Amino acid sequence: MMRIQDLQYYLALAELGSFSKVSKQFKVSQPTVSLAMQRLEKELGTELIWRDPGHQQLALTHPGRILQQHAEQMVNHYFLAEEEIKKEAEQKLVLLLSELAELAYFPAIQEHLSDHFFTHLQQRQASTEEALQALKVGQADAAILTSSFPIEEKLVAEEIPHPDLQLSEDKVLPAFPLTFVYREDRLQGPDLTRILAELKAAIATASARDFTLISKGNKPSGV
DSSP: OOOOHHHHHHHHHHHHHHHHHHHHTTTHHHHHHHHHHHHHHHTTOOOOOHHHHHSSEEOOOHHHHHHHHHHHHHHHHHHHHHHHHHHHHOHHHEEEEEIIIIIIHHHHHHHTTHHHHHEEEEEOOOOHHHHHHEEEEEEEEEESSOOOOOOOOOOEEEOOOOOOEEEEEEEEEEOOEEEEEEEEGOOOOOOHHHHHHHHHHHHHHHHHHHGGSSSSOOOTOOO
């Protein structure tokens, strides 16, 4: 299996023309660089580097020049992929939940969220006032709230269908809104857009099916 590090040594050797200079640049021993070149030649089944009998000069063979062209792209693509993966892993959807939403409804929603989603989730409990302020100043991306609130220009609010909650056999909580609210301008990047889309899909599935499992109040007549 070809190693990215070996290709980095190879490209440096093609540029510097000296094993000692490559070992100095990467702070490794010359035998380490030599072994890397031997691995590449063995893997490709051809001589990549021409060395004069006195080992005072070296040059790339024709196969060696072909590898040089492709190695530059391979190394560049590797580090681009590494950077994108790192950025993707660092993306966090900051989701705020009211106490009631966290206790009674989010457990049903999270059943439909992937493990990938939770690697990007930063979840906190907050009052409606705290959540709206955090959304306003850009400290949060979305919230699930259980009380009425004014809708600001930057916010998108979507009502979530849900059953009434029954505290006991004879006590039902008064009707309240369950609302998913988010800042669309904070979710323009493709990664957070996908994360938000997954959350919205989970909410839709839960509200259509799993919320019915929550203890609820009296059903309307005919149901």
